Amino acid sequence: MAEVVTKGVGRVERTADRAEVQASFETVGSTRDEAVERLTARIAAVEPALGRSGVEVRSRQLNVHDNWDGKRRSGSRAAQNYVLRVDDPAELDGLLGALVTAEPTWLNGPTWQLKEDAEAVREAQREAVRDARRRAEGYAQALGVRLGPLLRLTDGDAEGWAVESSHRMLAAGYGGSPGVPPQVDQLNLEAQQITVTVRCTASWTLLD
Template sequence: MAEVVTKGVGRVERTADRAEVQVSFEATGSTRAEAVDRLTGRVAALEPAFARPGVEVRSRQLTVNDNWDGSRRSGGRASQNYVVRVDDVTVLDELLATAVAAEPTWLGGPNWQLSDDAEAVAEAQGEAVADARRRAEGYARALGARLGPLQRLADGDAETQWAVESRAAVAGYGGSPGVPPQVDQLSLEAQRIAVTVRCTATWALLD
C-alpha cells in the first residue's frame, strides 16, 4: 500500500499567569558575623513581602566568606540569593517595588511562565495533526489519489517560549545604592507565551 509521510506544526498562545524573579543582596563587615548582621538588616524589610499569599520562595541561598586584600584577610562578606515564584501576578508590581526599595545588589525578572500548559499543549497537538492532514491531502490530490486512514503518528517535542520580547525594564537591574528605578513607570504586563507542537504522520494512499 502506498503511503505519504507529512509533518505538522501547531502553535497556540496563552497569557502568562505566573512569574519568577531572582533577587540578590550583599553586605560587608569587619568580620563575617558583622557582615551577616548587616545583610539581615537589608533583607528584613523584604521577607514579609515574600511571605504573602501568591508568593513562594523557591530558593533561599546564604553565602558567607572572608574578604581578602592580597594575602591578608580584611573582614567578611555575606550574600543572600532568592528565587521567588509569583503565582498571583496581581501582586507582582508591589513585590518588585518593595524589592527595589530594599536596594538589592542584583534583581532579575520577571521571567513569565504558564502555571499549567496542558490545555495549550492539547490544542497545539490538535493543530499539528490537522496541519499534517492538510499537507497529506494536498499530496494525495497531486497524485490523483485519495487520502486513506492514519497509519502512524510520531510525536515531536512541545516547546514553550515567549511570544514577544519582554518589555519589563526591571529585568537585569544591578542597582546602585540610592538610585533605584521607578517601578511604577515600568511595563510589567503579563507576557504572551507560545506553545508549539510538532508531529510526523504517516497516511495510507488509496486509488
C-alpha cells in the same frame, strides 16, 4: 502500499498567569559575623514583603565567604539569594517595588510562566495533527490519488514554552507612586503571551 510522511506544527498562545523573580542582597564586613549581621539588618525590610498573598519563596539561599587580596584576607562577604514565584500578577508591582526600595545587589525578572499548560498542549496537538493532514492531502492531490487512513503518528521535537519579551532587569530607586518606585511604576510589567508549540510526524496511506 504507497504512503506519505508529513510533519505538522501546532502553536497556541496563552496569557501568562505566573511570574518568577530572582533577587540578591550582599553586604561586606571585616569579619564573617559582621558581614552576616549587616546582611540580617538589610533584609529585615525585605522578608515582610515575601509574605504577601500570592507570593511564594521557592528558594532562600545564604552564602558567606572571605574576600582575598592575593594571599591576604581582606574582609568577608555575605549574600542572601531569593527565587520568588508570584501566582497573582496583581501582586507583582507591589513586590517589585518593595524589593527595589530595599536596594538589592541585583534583581532579575519577571520571567513569565503558565501555571497549567495541559489544555494549551492538547489544543496545540490537535492543530499539529490538522496541519500534518492538510499537508498530506496536498501531496495526495498533487499525485492524483486519495489520502487513506493514518498509519503512524510520532511526537516530534517539541519546543515547549517559547516566551517572548518576558525577562527584565530592574535597578534600585526611590520616590514615585505610593509604594512603587518610579522605575517599576513606569515599566510594562503586564503578563506576557506564552506560545506553546507542538510538532508531530504522521504517516498516511495513499489510495488509488
